[in-house]
Amino acid sequence: MHAFYLREAARSFRQHRGLAYTAIVSLTAALTLSGVLLLLTHNARVTLRLIGDRREMVVYLKDEVPSSQRDVLIGRLTDLYGAVTYVSKEQAWQEFGRQLGDPSLLEAVDDNPLPGSLRVKLKPELLNPAAMEQAANQISQFPEVDEVRYGQEWVRRLDQVGAILVKGTLAVGATVALAIIFILYNTLRLTVLARRPQVEIMSRLGATDRFIATPFVLEAMFEAALSAFLALALIFGLQQVMAARVVGLVFIPPATALAFVGTAIACAWLAAMLALSRVLRAVGP
């Protein structure tokens, strides 16, 4: 019986090629649009994650902290917040000289005013504004600590950009999902109406709605799947062209691509169920 439904779907596709091709072109366009955004969002998130992974906290130490006390502090910070690197006053001075570009400029300064510091590469679960603020407050309570800096504003903005990208992708995704449903809903209505005599005859022979609808549902799902694969191929081509110009641009991961196709098929199924539940009532005697 499953083979019968597939044959019926193929028959309907062949007989209404014009409608089917129109639907596939429209769906491919809509899916490509959302796929391009998905590609850009994915790459933006990859970049954000890379930047985010580099987020660290600088803990400035008081000058008078003895090395034994400092080692205890390093041990505690490592346990609680992440990997700690000690930068001595001298190292900080040298680094500053390098950043200035001309170390001779510092020769005029008698004394090294820079404090020793601990650079804490935070654990992944602490890489969000709230957790970072809380960690900074806690660390600043240690008696050995003079000041804690982590680029509070910068972290907050980075987080906001990430959130906006997610919301944008969801909004465009939802819009495209609605577009898919709208396109297939109308295509299926037209297909069923074009096959009205056949549907009426089947209904008179005692066919259930499910029997009549299944080939149309399969046809819609096939069209959506084909359109999604075509859209992915177009997006892949675009990514390859852009990757030659933009370093590090990557294609969306296989799991996301599969979810993309799956979502398109699910939207097609929903559109088919909505359209057929209405149109079969209108057409069937």
Next chain:
Amino acid sequence: MITFERVTKRYGERLALDDLSWHMDEGEAVVFLGPNGSGKTSILRLVTHEIQPTSGVATVGTFRSGRLSRGHRALLRRTLGIVYEDFRLLNDRTVFENVALAVRIAGRFAEANVAPRVQFALEEVGLLSKRDAFPTELSAGEKQRAAIARAIVNRPAVILADEPTGALEERSAAEVIALLKRIHGEGAALLVVTTRAEVAIALSTRVLHLAQGRLESAASPAGAAPTGRVR
């Protein structure tokens, strides 16, 4: 089997059936004879639940008129075999596929049994040699025989025929009537509506005369007008 109790059917202002009561038993054959517009097709449409009575009750087997679900309506139709004047074959399928469709719709048989059943039905109506032909390649008589094969392939308890010879020339009409008689002889109940008195006579069964939606009289075949259409 089929019972109408004081069934009235109106289409807006137009009265199609007026307080009609009748009954047919299992295996019986009944012919409704009447002119165009007398309500014959409304009777068939009430039996198949395409329409509902304005008042009264139409019962087919265990299905009573009223608000049958679409699923139950489909189930009812699967217990019937229907033959239409205009054949209602699917032109994009072969004769074999048209008949096989009814078997698949019935959903009672495994895929392996579809072909043998269709073959048997086509043999019964003498159309096996045309199994791969499309309806557009058949004569009117052959189309009607294909439609009859589709109606009998699931061995329904009742065969409904709406003007089964209406589109056929004399010889094909005689063949179709002979076929219907044979099917009835094998045990199926037969409900035929026609404007042609000779169909009623040829079927030699109970004839109900219908005029303006009312039964005029119940008659034996001899009571039917001898020839020609009832106008």
